[in-house]
Amino acid sequence: MTEEQLNMTVYSRDSVAPAVYLDKHRETYFDYTDRDGFIIINEFTERIKILNKAGLDYATKKISSYKREESKEFVTKVWGNTYNLENGKIEVEKLDDSAIFEREVSEYFDETAFTMPNAKVGSVVEWGYKTVSPFYKVDDLIFQEDIPVVAYHATIRTPGAFTFRRIRRGYFNVQPEEKIEKRTLGITYNMKDSYGSNLQNSRSANLSFSELVAVYEKEDVPALKEEIYVTNPRSYRMSVIYELVSTEFNRGNKKEYATTWDEVARTIFKDSRFGDRLERTRFLKDVKETVFQKQMKDAEKIDFILDHIKTRMTWNGEYTKYAEDELDEAYERGSGSVAEINLTLIALLKECGLEVYPVLLSSKQYGIPLYPTLEGYNYVIAGVRNKGKVILLDATDKLSSPNILPNRVYNWTGRMVSFQGVSQEIDLFENIAPASTIFLKASLTDEGSIEGEYKERLSSLEALNLRHNYFAHDKSEWEEEEQEKYGLSEILNYDLEGVDAFEAPIVRSFNFKVERGVDQVGNKIFVSPLGFLRLSENPFKSDSRQFPISFDYPFSKDITINMQLPEGYKVSSLPESANLGLPDDSGTFFYSIAENNGVLQVMMRFKLKKHVIPVEYYESLKEFFKLRVDKENEKVVLEKV
Incomplete structure (x- = not known):
């Protein structure tokens, strides 16, 4: 610890950082016990400089430890110090054992947590701990x-009996220094009699093996910055993943x-909490009999069964691919996890004679799995094969419908x-085609007000998102909020046709008035043809980009406007038409405008064909949106005759 570190007020490489890791150190190695065989030991030390009030959050450390059945990880040898500079002297305050708290977070995780004593702006906090x-x-x-992170160091020692695949995540390069070393462990074990019982005498022996030692070092690692249109930044965090490929304890x-x-899929299916x-x-016998009594066609069966499970069961917010409780328990209780609800859905569909299979996936909040692993999936939905197509179903969302799933799964x-046990990759986006089609008919008065009729058809996920928004609001305030959102002076005859028919598109319509819809200067009127429908600013403002751009899903938006111009005025200036495209045919923008017999005719077509745009196309995307915004905000100039 140095006075220079304690005197630091700003980190020179990131002036807005609330705190900075001065160093992170880790050593991972294997040990051996008679009970568990090989175990993994991690030893961590970390030192953090707190730069402002927001940085005080980093004076608290939370350590998760996993447990399953009779086996569990545990945290031990926790220590810590807080350093402050007082009157030119470095003062040290140690972390007391009584300030270390342990609690059960869930059935599978415990947590060890502590907050460093006397931590304040300017402090340096450090701690260490060991996990087994x-x-x-x-x-x-x-x-x-x-x-x-100013400096990162990790040493990972893996015995030759273990083969790991190493995967780099994030946009960075790191090459560990590697060597093979011999290691000998002194172990103690109990002798067993012919019946398998432990004898009182224990024996000692030496266990010798080779291990691969990999040393990783990295300096000046930038903070993981928030960026717009990133589904899950953790998917791109600079890290190295060790994935176990095989073990060979005996030749x-x-x-x-x-x-x-x-x-991976076959292994999950064989788990007792899944396939069994x-x-x-x-417990589904009565519902099955009802379905057969009604003599439904397959499409009717699918709708009826999905609606039954959605009505009967409510999602408790838990993401998991495994049903921890029996399905009949969750069904009787009327609530459950993703797996408990959707496996019940699958079971009922199968009981009613439909060809249905589980579909495993990773939700947006879980991230993108980079390699095959049992931890790569955290969600399960139903997939029904019917007439050569796959119909996807998710009963955790009360407003979902066949092939229209909650946004979190895409x-x-x-x-x-x-x-x-045979598996098949499923394109989740294949059958959704979300779209918004708007037709606006309006009249512009010579006083500068605009009155008209608005009609919009929303399909697929665009309709689902509107339903979620609508049903989450107070209906008495909905129209007022819509009026405010569009910046309208008046809104009348508001209607949402089809909002209660979950498989149908929604048609939103209303009459509107804008008191001051144009700018008037002398004998000229300046009008924005797209009015309250224009994209007012470019969402992409930063000069550079770390991560790919992730939109929720591919979609299209079409706008057609017919605006009656006021008598006594003529068009003196019209914007030019535009036709733009993104690299790799990822998206298009088309804009045209014309005047015909006193009517302004405007067409705008925006289509996003791919929901993920590679980071190398960021400059092109930023320019694409700039040109779109510029074009949508250009004005038509009318001049009094």
Whole structure:
């Protein structure tokens, strides 16, 4: 610890950083116990400089530890110091054991947490701790944090009996220094009798093996910055992931772990909390009989069953691919996790004679899995094969309908798993085609007010998003909020046709008036043809970009406007038409305008064909939106005759 570090008020490489990691150090190695065999030990030390009040959040540390059945990780040897400069002297205050708290977060995770004593703006806090895990999972090496990291160091030691695949995540390069070393562990084990019981005498022995030592070092790692249109920044955080490929403790006795997405899907299906749950379906007998009595066609069955599960069960907000409770328990309770609801949906569809399979996927908040792993999926929906097509269903959203799923699931791709263990990749975006089509008929008066009729047709996810917004609001205030959103002086005859028919498009219509819809200078009127429908500013303002641009989904927006001009005025200036395109045919923008017999005719077509734009196209995307904004905000000039 130095006075220079304590005197620091701003980090020179990031002047707005609330705090900065002065260093992060980690060592990971394997040990051996008689009970658990190989275990993984992690030793961490971290030192943070607090630069402003927001940085005080970094004086608190929370450490998660995983547990499953009888096995669990635990945290030990926690220590910490707070350093302050008082009257030119460095004062140190130690973390007291009584300030370290442990709690159960969930069935699978515990948490160890502490806040450093006397931490304030200007302090340097440091801590260290050790974790012990019986699970063969090397924690990810996290180089990048939400604040800058001056220096990062990690040493990872893996025995030759373990084969790991290493995957780099994020846009950075790091090459570890590697070497092979011999290591010997002194171990103690209990002798067992012929019945498998422990004898009182224990034995000692040496366990020798080779291990791969990989040393990672990185300096001046920038903070993970927030950027617009990023589904999940954690997917791009600079890190290295160790994925277990195989173990071979005895020569010729090699155990391989899931290395392809097919194997991952099959392994998940075989889990007792997944495939087995679909076999115990007697509790659905009454609903099944009702379906057969009604002699429904397949499409009617799908709608009826989806509606039944949505009505009967409510999602508790838990994301998981495994049903921790039996399906009949969740069904009787009327609530459950993603898996408990959607596996019940799958079970009922199957009972009613439909060809249905689970579809595994990773939700947006979970991130994009970069490699085959059992942890890559956190969500399951239903996929019904019908007449050569796959119909996707999710009963966790009360407003969803066949192939119109909640926005949270549209991330990456899904994987359908058959009951025989065969899997198939599913394009989640194939059948959605969200669109907004607007027709506006208006009249402009010589006093500068605009009156007219607005009609918009929203389909697919555009309609679903409007339904969510509408049903979440107070209906008595909805029209007022719509009027305010569009900046209208008056709104009349407001209607949302089809809002209660979840599979149908919504038609939004109303009459409107804008008191001051134009600018008037002398004998000229300046009017924005798209009016309250124009894109007023470019959402992409930064000079550079770290991550790919992720829109929620591909979509299209069409606007057609017919505006009657006031008598006694003629058009003296019209904007030019435009036809723009994004690289790799990712999107298009078309704009045309003309005057015909005193009527201004405007057409705007915007189409986003790909929902993810690579970061190397950012400059083109930024310019594309700039030109679009410029064009939509150009004015028509009318001159009094």
